[in-house]
Amino acid sequence: MRKIRIGIVCPYGWDTPGGVQTHIRDLAEHLIDEGHFVSVLTPISDDSTEHQNYVVNAGKPISIPINGSVARVLFGPIASSRAKQWIASGDFDLLHLHEPAIPSLSLLACSAAEGPLVGTFHVSTPKKKAIYAIGPILEPIVEKLSARIAVSELARSTLKDHFETDAVVIPNGIDGQKYANAKIIDAYSKNHTIGFIGRFEESRKGLQVLIDSLAIVARFVPDVEYLVAGPGDSKEFMKNLNPQLRSRVKFLGLLSNAEKESFLKSIQIYVAPNTGSESFGIILTEALSAGTAVVASDIPAFKAVLENGEAGELFKNGDSADLAKVLVALLRDDDKRKRLSENGRLSAQKYDWQVVAEQIENVYEMAIAGGQRVTLASENRFWSRR
Amino acid sequence: MNYQALLALLFVVLVGWYLSFSASRLDRLHHRVETSWATLDALLQQRAALAHEIVAESNLDPATAYLISSSATAARNANIVERSAAESVLSESLKLVQGAAIDHSLELPSDLLVELSDTTAKVKIAINIHLEAVNATRNVRAKPLIRLFRLAGKAPIPVRYAFEDDIL
Numbered sequence: 001m002r003k004i005r006i007g008i009v010c011p012y013g014w015d016t017p018g019g020v021q022t023h024i025r026d027l028a029e030h031l032i033d034e035g036h037f038v039s040v041l042t043p044i045s046d047d048s049t050e051h052q053n054y055v056v057n058a059g060k061p062i063s064i065p066i067n068g069s070v071a072r073v074l075f076g077p078i079a080s081s082r083a084k085q086w087i088a089s090g091d092f093d094l095l096h097l098h099e100p101a102i103p104s105l106s107l108l109a110c111s112a113a114e115g116p117l118v119g120t121f122h123v124s125t126p127k128k129k130a131i132y133a134i135g136p137i138l139e140p141i142v143e144k145l146s147a148r149i150a151v152s153e154l155a156r157s158t159l160k161d162h163f164e165t166d167a168v169v170i171p172n173g174i175d176g177q178k179y180a181n182a183k184i185i186d187a188y189s190k191n192h193t194i195g196f197i198g199r200f201e202e203s204r205k206g207l208q209v210l211i212d213s214l215a216i217v218a219r220f221v222p223d224v225e226y227l228v229a230g231p232g233d234s235k236e237f238m239k240n241l242n243p244q245l246r247s248r249v250k251f252l253g254l255l256s257n258a259e260k261e262s263f264l265k266s267i268q269i270y271v272a273p274n275t276g277s278e279s280f281g282i283i284l285t286e287a288l289s290a291g292t293a294v295v296a297s298d299i300p301a302f303k304a305v306l307e308n309g310e311a312g313e314l315f316k317n318g319d320s321a322d323l324a325k326v327l328v329a330l331l332r333d334d335d336k337r338k339r340l341s342e343n344g345r346l347s348a349q350k351y352d353w354q355v356v357a358e359q360i361e362n363v364y365e366m367a368i369a370g371g372q373r374v375t376l377a378s379e380n381r382f383w384s385r386r
Numbered sequence: 387m388n389y390q391a392l393l394a395l396l397f398v399v400l401v402g403w404y405l406s407f408s409a410s411r412l413d414r415l416h417h418r419v420e421t422s423w424a425t426l427d428a429l430l431q432q433r434a435a436l437a438h439e440i441v442a443e444s445n446l447d448p449a450t451a452y453l454i455s456s457s458a459t460a461a462r463n464a465n466i467v468e469r470s471a472a473e474s475v476l477s478e479s480l481k482l483v484q485g486a487a488i489d490h491s492l493e494l495p496s497d498l499l500v501e502l503s504d505t506t507a508k509v510k511i512a513i514n515i516h517l518e519a520v521n522a523t524r525n526v527r528a529k530p531l532i533r534l535f536r537l538a539g540k541a542p543i544p545v546r547y548a549f550e551d552d553i554l
Contacts, residue, residue, distance in 0.1 A: 114414065140411055143522045146418060165521070168514050223463050361505070366511045369428075370421030378410050 002364050003035045004093040006158060007086070007374065010042035011104035013072035014051060015062040020098055020122050021283050023172050028054055030173075030357045037044060038263030042085050043074035058082045058105055073104040083109045084376060092374040094118060096365055101142055101162070111330055115374040116367040119145040121167060124154035124279040124301070139163065141222060144377075147367045150361070152280045154301055172282050173356035176348060179261050179290035185200045188266035192224045192331045195267035195292075198274075199233040206297065212320035213327065214245055220328045222358045224248060228253045229263060244378070264290040269330055274295040275318055281305050288312065288348035295326055299319065311347040312340060401531075409527070409537050415523040419544045422516040429512050433505050434458040440483060442500065444494040449540065450486075454479050471549040480506065487547055513549050520544040 007350070010024045021042075028038045038054050040359070043061035051057075057081050061072035083105060087095070094116045095104040101121065110117060117196060119142070148167035150156035156167045188195070194217075200207040207228065217224050226249045234251040241249065255263055262268060270287035278301040285305060287294050294312030296302040306312040317324040330337050349355070441451045446553035456477045464472040480502065486492035487499050524546070529536050 037401060054546075140407075143411075143526075144414070145517070146422070147511065164525075165518055166514060168511055207434070362507050365509050366508060368513055369425035369512075370418075372421070 001361050003037070004364070005037040006031060006039075006096060007107045007363070008038060008040045009083075009088050009098060009109045009207075010040055010094045011071075011073055011099045011102065011106045013074075014040075014042040014044045015045050015049065016061075018021060018355060019172065019280075020209065021123075022282075023117065024098060025052075026173060026175070026353060027339055027357065027360065028052075030353055031361075034357070034361070036345050039086075039090055039092075039274070041105065041109065043072065043079075044061065045072065054284075058086075064103075073102070074299060075103050075108060078203070079105055079344045080108045084112045086113065087113050087374060088376050090374070094368050095374050096120065096121075096364075097145070098122065100129065100145065101138055106208070107138075107141060110211050111143060112377055113374055114144070114377040115372045116370070117145045117374070118367050120149040120151065121155045121159050122151050122279060124152065124158040127370060135162070147363050149363060152301060154303060155279050158279075168177065170356060170363070171351050172280055172285075173291060173353040174282065174285050176289040176352040179264055179286055180345070182258075182261035182265040182290060184266045185262045186266075188227060188263055189268075193227055193267045194220050194271055194327065195226065195227045195229070195263060195271045195287075196271055196273070197229045197263070199232060200228060200230050200234075200237070204277055206275045206276050206318075207237065208272040209273065209275070209297070209323060210271055210319045211241060211316055213250065213324040214248060216321065216324035217327050217331075218245055218248055219225040221331045224327075224331065225250065227252060227263070227267060229253070229260070243296045261290070264292055267292060269293045269295055270328070271323070272302060273323065278302065284300050285311070285348050287350045288341075288344035289351070291341050291345045293330060293337045294344055295323070295330065297323075306344075307347055311344040392423065404531065405535055405537065408529070408532055412523070412526055412532065414536055415526060416538075416541050416544075418519040419516070419523050420517045422512070426509070426512040426516045429463065429505065429509050433480070433509060434462045436498070436501060436505060437480060440494065443498060444483075444492055446483075446492065448480075454483065465494065466545065470549050474509060474549060477506075477509075479495055517546070517549070520546050 006029055008024055010021060012018055012020055014021060024040060026042050028085060032054065039056055039059050040054055041056045043059055044051065044057045045060055046056055049077070052259050059074055059082065061074040063070050063072050087097055095109065095113055096118045097110050098120045099122055100106040100110045100119045106315060107337050142165070148159065148165060149160055149170050150167040151172050153169060156169050159165060159167050177303060196207060196210055198205040205314065210226065214226060228249065229252045232252045236248060258304065263289045270292050272284055276299055278299060281301050284294055284296060284302060294306065297310060297317040298314040299317055303314060306314060313324045313326050437454050441455045457472070457479050461472040463475045483492065484502060487494045523544050526532060527543065532538065
């Protein structure tokens with residue numbers, strides 16, 4: 001593919017941790033390595049810190065609740081004019097807009113631009129009443145995307161429900177090598193360790209389900225240890241726990257990237273007890289490529305990643321007794337656990353950036369094949385309406 | 387000017403804005419249908435040429451070789467009505483080649499195999515891009531105000547090809 005100028009728009013605050021931001025950072029760096037020119041337009045909360053040289057600041061994001069968690073997004077007249085300026089001066093061959101159907105910078109950029117536009121849809125949500133009200137406004141904007149990417153089959157069917165358009169499914173990429181070659185930390189690999197990573201205060205992350213399973217698991221496997229990583233206050237969870245079991249649960253706080261890689265590699269089993277509203281589950285693919293056995297709730301997104309139990313064990317969503325049963329069986333049977341982690345490692349190869357970036361580049365190539373370039377939409381060019 | 391006249395004026399301005407907005411929207415969509423079809427058409431031609439090359443360069447058995455070259459020729463010569471069916475047959479027969487090459491029962495130069503899987507992946511995306519452009523265009527053209535004012539002009543209504551679902 002020839003080298004092109006790509007503009008990527010990130011809807012969420014660049015300096016708040018999140019799956020979409022990580023995905024965009026990795027994608028941008030991968031594309032730059034391939035020799036393309038990349039510029040990322042994104043909101044930034046703290047503009048005093050230094051960021052990568054391909055990042056362009058669009059202003060301070062505000063917090064609004066979307067889809068069960070709080071998202072830091074940006075819109076309004078100032079953001080809109082910054083987006084227009086970025087498009088007009090960027091001389092782009094193609095724009096890649098992430099999550100263009102929520103009120104955000106991506107939506108602004110999509111309505112201001114014309115030419116080869118690619119959109120990636122990350123979330124999956126059930127059809128809400130609100131969509132009937134905002135549908136007619138969003139429709140002409142979403143329709144401008146020449147190619148649509150959905151990160152999972154679920155995100156694709158959400159798109160079909162909401163806008164009656166189809167998308168190409170390309171999963172989120174991960175750097176598989178990093179996890180496979182991570183250093184093993186003895187403190188995490190001794191005994192029978194079970195790991196969890198996430199902002200555990202959010203109830204949809206399901207930590208309570210995992211903690212509730214401890215009473216049963218500890219009866220059969222006395223030396224089991226639950227390791228919980230992520231930011232948050234652990235008091236709530238400890239307070240309700242039997243005092244004799246408290247020493248079996250350790251809260252590790254927020255891990256750095258390198259620590260997270262070692263953590264996933266070292267533990268015996270990774271558990272994802274999420275109770276819903278997940279679209280993909282990138283953390284599962286990371287644990288899988290580290291070669292760690294994975295147990296997850298049977299919500300549709302996880303079922304898809306774990307290939308219906310082939311690549312990792314599933315338990316009944318929200319049922320801590322069922323989770324305990326699965327964990328005990330796996331902890332007691334080393335062979336089964338090894339087999340499971342080997343299957344998982346193989347199935348995670350399709351999420352590697354090498355594979356994923358090539359698929360995304362194919363989409364770019366098809367989108368720019370008409371020979372057009374990105375310009376401001378004719379509605380915004382008062383001086384020349386084509 | 388009285389209140390009612392003002393309202394009527396506002397209404398006329400709104401309708402005028404909507405029509406101008408829809409006209410440029412429709413123009414953009416028609417343009418996209420054309421370019422996406424040109425891209426898809428070029429890719430499909432390229433795929434048919436590749437199919438002939440595969441037949442020439444590999445040790446395919448006569449029956450499969452015949453199937454592939456005849457379906458490639460059919461896809462190249464097909465008219466508008468037969469096109470999607472012919473391309474689907476070619477997709478199916480090329481899938482046989484890919485399967486055979488992967489389990490090593492077929493000797494095929496590896497650059498051809500790479501080109502084949504590359505082209506197949508791109509065809510899928512190009513089909514998706516084109517179908518979406520067609521659907522969006524037909525959707526907008528069906529709106530009542532747009533039909534009333536004949537905003538589509540003399541542009542032909544885009545044809546919706548039915549490509550096999552599983553090649554998507």
